[in-house]
Amino acid sequence: MLQKQQLQAETIRRISGVNTRKCMKCGKCTATCPAHSEMDISPHRFVSMVENNEIDALMSSDSLWKCLSCFACVERCPRGVEPANLIEAVRVTAVRMQNRNRLLPENIPSLLNNKLPQQALVSAFRKYSK
Ligand code: SF4
Ligand code: SF4
Structure with a gap:
C-alpha cells in the first residue's frame, strides 16, 4: 500500500512539475487562498502530504473540488512551489481513476446561463474534462 502511494506521489510530482521539497511550510499559500476555509486539506498541508506520499487521503479530499484554480497560491509562494499545479495533478489522477x-x-x-462567469466555465473544464 505504501509503495503504491509512493509511486502515485512520484507520478503526481512528475506531471505537476512541482518540487515539494522546496516548500518551507510558511503557510502563505493557505493565507492567500480564497477557498481555504472550505477545504478539508489546506494548500500548504496538501504540499506536505504529497511530499510524505499520503496520496489516498488527498484523492478523497474535498479540496480537489473546492479549489477554484485561481492560482493565487502560485503567485504568493515565495519558493515557487505552485500548490495549484499539485492539486490539479491529484484531481486529474482522481478523475482518471x-x-x-x-x-x-x-x-x-x-x-x-447569463449569470455564469466565463472563468467558471474555464475552471470547470480544467477540473472535470480530463
Ligand atoms: S507558500 Fe509555498 S513555501 Fe509557503 S507553505 Fe505554501 S507552498 Fe510552501
Ligand atoms: S488555486 Fe486553489 S489552492 Fe490555490 S489559491 Fe486558488 S483556490 Fe486556493
Missing part, C-alpha cells in the same frame, strides 16, 4: 470524463462538451450548452 474513475475512468470517465465528468464534463462533456455536448453537455455544456444546457448548463449555460
Whole structure:
C-alpha cells in the first residue's frame, strides 16, 4: 500500500512539475487562498502530504473540488512551489481513476446561463474534462 502511494506521489510530482521539497511550510499559500476555509486539506498541508506520499487521503479530499484554480497560491509562494499545479495533478489522477470524463462538451450548452462567469466555465473544464 505504501509503495503504491509512493509511486502515485512520484507520478503526481512528475506531471505537476512541482518540487515539494522546496516548500518551507510558511503557510502563505493557505493565507492567500480564497477557498481555504472550505477545504478539508489546506494548500500548504496538501504540499506536505504529497511530499510524505499520503496520496489516498488527498484523492478523497474535498479540496480537489473546492479549489477554484485561481492560482493565487502560485503567485504568493515565495519558493515557487505552485500548490495549484499539485492539486490539479491529484484531481486529474482522481478523475482518471474513475475512468470517465465528468464534463462533456455536448453537455455544456444546457448548463449555460447569463449569470455564469466565463472563468467558471474555464475552471470547470480544467477540473472535470480530463
Ligand atoms: S507558500 Fe509555498 S513555501 Fe509557503 S507553505 Fe505554501 S507552498 Fe510552501
Ligand atoms: S488555486 Fe486553489 S489552492 Fe490555490 S489559491 Fe486558488 S483556490 Fe486556493
